[in-house]
Amino acid sequence: MKFIHTADWHLGKLVHGIYMTEEQRVVLEQFVQLVEEEKPDAVIIAGDLYDRSIPPTDAVDLLNDILFKINVELNTPIIAISGNHDSAERLSFGTSWYKHSHFYLKGKLTDDFSPIMLNDVHFHLVPYAEPGLVRQILQDESIHSHQDAMKSVIGKIESQMDQDSPNIFVGHAFVLGGKETESERTLSVGGSGCVTSDLFGPFNYAALGHLHSPDALRHDSVRYSGSLLKYSFSEAKQRKSVSIIHIDSKGDINIEERLLSPARDMREIEGRLEELLDPSFYQKQKIDDYLKVTLHDEGALIDPINKLRQIYPNVLHLERKIDVMDMKQKQVFQSIRSEKKSELELFESFYHEMTTLDFSEDKREIMESVISVVKGEEERK
Amino acid sequence: MKFIHTADWHLGKLVHGIYMTEEQRVVLEQFVQLVEEEKPDAVIIAGDLYDRSIPPTDAVDLLNDILFKINVELNTPIIAISGNHDSAERLSFGTSWYKHSHFYLKGKLTDDFSPIMLNDVHFHLVPYAEPGLVRQILQDESIHSHQDAMKSVIGKIESQMDQDSPNIFVGHAFVLGGKETESERTLSVGGSGCVTSDLFGPFNYAALGHLHSPDALRHDSVRYSGSLLKYSFSEAKQRKSVSIIHIDSKGDINIEERLLSPARDMREIEGRLEELLDPSFYQKQKIDDYLKVTLHDEGALIDPINKLRQIYPNVLHLERKIDVMDMKQKQVFQSIRSEKKSELELFESFYHEMTTLDFSEDKREIMESVISVVKGEEERK
Known part of the structure; x- marks a missing residue:
């Protein structure tokens, strides 16, 4: 199986007072072209589709257009979750209808930890959630930090996971050791928003969103795809790309990167x-x-x-x-x-x-x- | 064919500082029950699903829940348009996916005036649009008022309409002679927002939204269903209901009303x-x-x-x-x-x-x- 891993589109982002929407459209049209050429079995978007909970309407239009092209016109399954910049509730509207055409959008974390299965690969979707919400969903008063929350969620997933199939984690989190830039919003004020990479041990691959560089983390199977565009000058020297992940029936992983070329650097x-x-x-x-x-x-x-x-x-x-x-x-x-x-x-x-x-x-x-x-x-x- | 005509749900409405969302849920659950009992061939919602362009998230949840129950669980086609309170763009997200299950939501007016066909009845969906937008879409500089705009739009529809089938108009407008209350937002500041009822002559029935009383207009085939709830004290003496419309193959119409009972009057x-x-x-x-x-x-x-x-x-x-x-x-x-x-x-x-x-x-x-x-x-x- 082959899937494309992308994240942190941040549609509707303002950079120094300039809306990036048209830049985003240029790069996303390239992305659609890549999907057309590569014919992946799925596209994974690991959160922060929008830059804020109430995005401008042209960003809403853009997301709709691009997802429609990928999912309906190119008949490609999409797996997407909300990130810390998205509104879980607003993004969730209509998700029940999208499943028809294999567009799996998980906006809100719930107590349903069953995976999405595509070509015998199991995808475990964990949208961004505050520790307080995870505490409530899992009814576990011991959850206080992001680390506690992620550990408990992954524990739940692992307890009902089919170990004989390849398992892919899709999440939005700040993994300890990851390199931050100025355009990611801190996950936790006055406390650690980090989780450790060892938590993702049960999975063959963790497709992450949040940090904006594909090099943010040095790890074979726990990876950020990086953002669609440079969203601050602290990212000026980063390359921007999406990852093409090949996974065989034994769960072995092979990763390629494809660069994206914005109209303006x-x-x-x-x-x-x-x-x-x-x-x-x-x-x-x-x-x-x-x-x-x-x-x-x-x-x-x-x-x-x-x-x-x-x-x-x-x-x-x-x-x-x-x-x-x-x-x-x-x-x-x-x-x-x-x-x-x-x-x-x-x-x-x-x-x-x-x-x-x-x-x-x-x-x-x-x-x-x-x-x-x-x-x-x-x-x- | 039998369909239910409702409009002006105004989800997320604040009345004198109180959110009506829970009241709305009570009445909408009754509505779902009515759909379950009546088994109509379609439910029509003639605009103002939300009370404002950016509704509160619990109103978004409520609309999603109710439409899912009607459309997917009860397998009932839905025909809906945006009203002057809705954001055409925000409501439009995802509409392409909804059609799978016969949920036809037209958020934005476009130059595509082809009808939705259900059981040989043709439904013509005209979401609320400012005259300036209609002028642009139809490329007709002579359009200035709501009357001009509606006349031109209906002219377009009529020119390509199948006269042998029953034709139903679904729109959101202020028809001249209609009785206003305090909770509808005036469509035009410093000018007439009105359209005349004779414009709807080509249709067997015009299912309208905007005015909040089912008695707002005295006309056999041009009708407001009225709003879901009383949304101001000027509506205190109105009954609140939905309309059940029977239409035979000759296009003859028969109308019943079903009252809604809120938890609190x-x-x-x-x-x-x-x-x-x-x-x-x-x-x-x-x-x-x-x-x-x-x-x-x-x-x-x-x-x-x-x-x-x-x-x-x-x-x-x-x-x-x-x-x-x-x-x-x-x-x-x-x-x-x-x-x-x-x-x-x-x-x-x-x-x-x-x-x-x-x-x-x-x-x-x-x-x-x-x-x-x-x-x-x-x-x-």
């Missing part, structure tokens, strides 16, 4: 402003990529972001490089802070420091009113 | 506070109904709402009856307003008028801060 460039605006530099660049720009210039620059955007329309983030030379400036700034100036004076110094422009009267008025509103709100708290 | 009671709190009165009442209470007492009353709620837990709205006797009081109040007192003084007079209680120092402080916040916000606009 997400990457970082750096240098002095003048260099970056020089045709001899930018003519060698794919200028419409999503860029984080780090400027090496010292001193003031007038409106660098707009100058950059005239060449590179999709600059999403601009930084100035602070090296040892700048520490003096930083110290000046810190000494200003320690002088106990008023907020307005502090802002004026900051403004001048950053722009070298005059802090004009109209700007002063705007800041005064902003400061008074914020202060008023703080007092009311 | 929505109704009005009135009298003096003392009377309403008297066991000889309330022991004859169904005290947990949703109530609007109109008090006939003159002069001040201390905390009447809490006194009433000790007997009637679901008082949603309390009014004092102002008759000729009270006009003097009203005039006093108006003369206070014309004296140009400060907001705080005005409120103090009002408070005293309504409660006869002292306007204590802590209350004064709260009002002062409220007034200053509101004034601050007005100035910033």
Whole structure:
């Protein structure tokens, strides 16, 4: 049997104020093409189909279109679960009807741990669930952490599992040792959201979602497929791919990766402003990529972001490089802070420091009113 | 052929701060029972399945449960469209999969005007759409009003309609002459949202949603089923029902109504506070109904709402009856307003008028801060 493992589509994602939906459509059309060529026996989507519980309507349209093409037009079974970004309830609407055409979408964890069987391979679907919910479903008061919860759920699955068939786990979790980036949402505030990889021992393969890099975890049979696209600059150097998993009747696994090519890459460039605006530099660049720009210039620059955007329309983030030379400036700034100036004076110094422009009267008025509103709100708290 | 016509379920509706979801579940379970007994050839839901574009998750669960029972468990075809309260896009997710089991949900108006055929009867599904959208879909710049839009859509349908079969229109619209209540949302702001009933001439029956009373329109073949429940006190005297429509091969129509019985009615009671709190009165009442209470007492009353709620837990709205006797009081109040007192003084007079209680120092402080916040916000606009 052959199946494709993907996860973390995050449809409807906003990156630095830009909706990624059209980028996502481009890559998903490639994915549909891959399914058409590879003719897998199933497509597995290991959670975070949407980026949030109430996605924008064009993301809803996109997911519907793509799943329809894969499942109905290409007649390919789909196995999908919800992740921590999805609304389990909203995603669950209609799932009973989808089964007709071998589209198995498990939005909510329930006490039914029976697997989906396709070509004699057993798929065990475990949508993302908070430990509190697992405690309630399993009626086990000893469950407090994600580790407790996953251990108990897998215990239940193992107790009724057919050991003679290949068994695949499909889940959404943060496995200990996995490398995080900035675009995954922490699973647990003030406590460990981790689970250990040894929990997945009973399975021939664990198809995971949550971490965005296919290299997040070094393990033969417990794997993240990685996300569809780069969703933060901390992922700029990651490759984005889906995994094609071959499994034989003995349960032995073979893994291939297929790269995805977005219309626009997400990457970082750096240098002095003048260099970056020089045709001899930018003519060698794919200028419409999503860029984080780090400027090496010292001193003031007038409106660098707009100058950059005239060449590179999709600059999403601009930084100035602070090296040892700048520490003096930083110290000046810190000494200003320690002088106990008023907020307005502090802002004026900051403004001048950053722009070298005059802090004009109209700007002063705007800041005064902003400061008074914020202060008023703080007092009311 | 026999089908049931219902509409305006408004799942997830809030009435005076109370979610109606549990009431809706009670009535929908009755509805499922009716479907089980009547065994209709189809159930038609003419829009406003949800009360808003993003319904609460328990309303999503409820709709999923009920439609699954009717469609899959009772093997009954469902024909449904979105209304002005639904999100066409969100409701459309998954519709392609539902058709397998004869669940035809049309969320978005498209240029495909082919009917659904069941038992040789043709059903023409027209989800609610703004005139601007219809203009775009039909590429007809002359469409401005709801009347223009409906006329054009029906023109399209008529041009390709099989005149030899019975034809049923399923739509969501405000038909001229229909009686409105407070809980339907006006379709058009600053213009007519109406369509005329003669437009539906080509059909043997028009199964409509939008107005909440089955008597909203007096017409033999253009009808509202009315809503599932009373959704405002202006509907307190309406009966709530679904319609069972029999149609023979010649297209002749016969209509029966079946009443729905909510766990709690929505109704009005009135009298003096003392009377309403008297066991000889309330022991004859169904005290947990949703109530609007109109008090006939003159002069001040201390905390009447809490006194009433000790007997009637679901008082949603309390009014004092102002008759000729009270006009003097009203005039006093108006003369206070014309004296140009400060907001705080005005409120103090009002408070005293309504409660006869002292306007204590802590209350004064709260009002002062409220007034200053509101004034601050007005100035910033």
